[in-house]
Amino acid sequence: MSPSSFQVTSRLIDDVAIIYPRGYLNNLSGENIVSECARHAQAGVRKIIVNFRDTDLINSIGISFLLTVMEDLRDAGGTLCFSGMKKAHLDTFEMLGLTKYFLLFTDEDAALRALGGGQV
Amino acid sequence: MELRKALFNIASLSDLGGEITSEKDFQEKLKSFLHVVLGTFLASSGAIACRDRPDGRIVFAERKGFEKLAPQEIDLSPLLAAAKNEPYRPDGGSSLRAEGAEAVVPLWVKDDFIGFILLGAKFTAEPYTPEDFEMLVVFARQIAIALKNHALFLDLTEKLEENRKLYEEMRRIYHDTLQAFAAAIDAKDVYTRHHSQRVARYSVAIARELGWSEHDIEGIYVAGFLHDVGKLVISNELLNKRTPFTPEEIEEVRRHSLVSYKIISQIRFPWKDIEKIIRHHHERLDGTGYPDALKSEDLSEGVKILALADSFDAMTSQRAYREKMDVQKALDELKNCLHRQFDDRVLLAFCRVLDKEIRGELPEPDILPHLDRESDLSVISSLLQGLIRELSDNDADG
Numbered sequence: 001m002s003p004s005s006f007q008v009t010s011r012l013i014d015d016v017a018i019i020y021p022r023g024y025l026n027n028l029s030g031e032n033i034v035s036e037c038a039r040h041a042q043a044g045v046r047k048i049i050v051n052f053r054d055t056d057l058i059n060s061i062g063i064s065f066l067l068t069v070m071e072d073l074r075d076a077g078g079t080l081c082f083s084g085m086k087k088a089h090l091d092t093f094e095m096l097g098l099t100k101y102f103l104l105f106t107d108e109d110a111a112l113r114a115l116g117g118g119q120v
Numbered sequence: 121m122e123l124r125k126a127l128f129n130i131a132s133l134s135d136l137g138g139e140i141t142s143e144k145d146f147q148e149k150l151k152s153f154l155h156v157v158l159g160t161f162l163a164s165s166g167a168i169a170c171r172d173r174p175d176g177r178i179v180f181a182e183r184k185g186f187e188k189l190a191p192q193e194i195d196l197s198p199l200l201a202a203a204k205n206e207p208y209r210p211d212g213g214s215s216l217r218a219e220g221a222e223a224v225v226p227l228w229v230k231d232d233f234i235g236f237i238l239l240g241a242k243f244t245a246e247p248y249t250p251e252d253f254e255m256l257v258v259f260a261r262q263i264a265i266a267l268k269n270h271a272l273f274l275d276l277t278e279k280l281e282e283n284r285k286l287y288e289e290m291r292r293i294y295h296d297t298l299q300a301f302a303a304a305i306d307a308k309d310v311y312t313r314h315h316s317q318r319v320a321r322y323s324v325a326i327a328r329e330l331g332w333s334e335h336d337i338e339g340i341y342v343a344g345f346l347h348d349v350g351k352l353v354i355s356n357e358l359l360n361k362r363t364p365f366t367p368e369e370i371e372e373v374r375r376h377s378l379v380s381y382k383i384i385s386q387i388r389f390p391w392k393d394i395e396k397i398i399r400h401h402h403e404r405l406d407g408t409g410y411p412d413a414l415k416s417e418d419l420s421e422g423v424k425i426l427a428l429a430d431s432f433d434a435m436t437s438q439r440a441y442r443e444k445m446d447v448q449k450a451l452d453e454l455k456n457c458l459h460r461q462f463d464d465r466v467l468l469a470f471c472r473v474l475d476k477e478i479r480g481e482l483p484e485p486d487i488l489p490h491l492d493r494e495s496d497l498s499v500i501s502s503l504l505q506g507l508i509r510e511l512s513d514n515d516a517d518g
Binding site (some may be wrong): 064095101 | 132160382
């Protein structure tokens with residue numbers, strides 16, 4: 001996958017939106033993750049899981065967009081869960097003191113169960 | 121944790137470097153710069169301001185948040201008084217603090233104030249640390265240089281465009297002068313009106329068909345315009361004489377190519393050998409031409425092109441002493457004089473380009489508009505097809 005390749009898809013299970021960022025979250029196309037979350041939030045969704053299973057890289061630009069996601073959901077009074085994060089990314093988030101702004105799960109199913117959403 | 125933080129900072133600087141050197145549109149780069157800074161310092165809002173063109177006023181080149189802040193209302197004096205590229209926290213009473221700015225960095229390159237970076241509060245609500253400010257200095261220097269380089273690039277682009285316009289204007293004046301000169305030459309003889317212009321256009325068409333560069337095509341165009349400049353020294357009576365020339369008169373008329381050469385040699389043209397092309401445009405491949413009786417191997421392709429273009433126009437134009445030929449007859453004549461007077465590759469190119477013009481394959485025809493309107497184009501086209509076949513076979517054999 002090329003360093004500029006980044007795609008975001010999502011699905012809705014009951015009242016939980018699951019966001020799938022794929023590729024390198026390291027450039028302006030990362031803005032799609034913000035717009036995808038905003039689209040669900042505008043539809044009234046307040047529980048969002050971002051599944052990082054297929055996210056290979058997160059750099060400072062990616063962190064900037066994830067900050068916006070966190071901020072938007074915090075302002076809307078919602079719950080944000082991250083799942084499938086690679087250890088290196090998680091270490092960075094921990095070092096930056098960001099892990100208290102989302103719930104962390106090893107996988108999507110665990111996050112869904114915690115949020116009381118439907119089964120996969 | 122300190123090591124991890126240091127590595128993160130290095131990675132962020134590398135992110136910024138990558139964006140600076142990327143081939144993105146500059147506005148996209150600016151947006152990326154801002155997000156690198158926001159992501160590195162966990163700022164919820166931020167802006168990069170720089171000087172606008174052409175009036176130099178400060179504008180926000182990119183921002184997230186700070187929508188209510190009007191750049192022209194910002195008091196720049198504290199920014200200008202602050203240390204270059206050193207972040208500071210704006211005073212409590214300032215408009216910047218009122219709009220949520222927690223850190224400001226004036227951007228300088230040497231003595232040029234480039235703009236500034238604003239950062240709002242951190243997402244984590246923690247204050248900016250001295251270490252953050254130290255790191256911000258490094259970011260600011262790089263962003264300042266990138267902004268300065270972009271401004272220099274725009275300056276150069278503008279100057280280049282000004283020069284291009286100036287060059288085009290000079291070129292237009294130059295061509296107008298050439299045309300005026302050619303008109304003066306052609307006016308000597310009532311029967312050769314627009315002859316130089318037509319020879320120039322025909323020569324261009326042949327040269328282009330032969331694959332000449334645009335630079336060299338312009339050279340042959342100029343040669344076409346000026347090839348008869350030496351006729352200015354020949355008397356009007358002689359040029360317009362209706363009865364056959366005496367041997368002395370023939371010698372006098374033939375002087376024009378040498379006179380043209382002498383005149384043109386005084387001008388430093390940007391094209392190679394233009395004066396030689398003009399000197400030899402009445403030479404023949406068999407060595408019976410003038411002024412130097414050169415043979416084919418001593419004649420350049422430019423000479424051969426101009427010779428054919430000049431002859432074809434002379435044949436298809438009315439003269440004081442004879443009627444004009446129709447195009448078919450002129451083509452026959454060119455063919456009959458092949459190898460003795462005209463080069464087969466040049467004639468082939470001439471036939472090909474004229475055929476393309478007749479078939480409407482060329483958007484701006486050079487030859488067709490000047491041909492006799494009575495001409496039967498279908499007959500000419502079929503004659504050209506035959507000639508092209510014949511000359512192509514010769515070309516393949518030879």
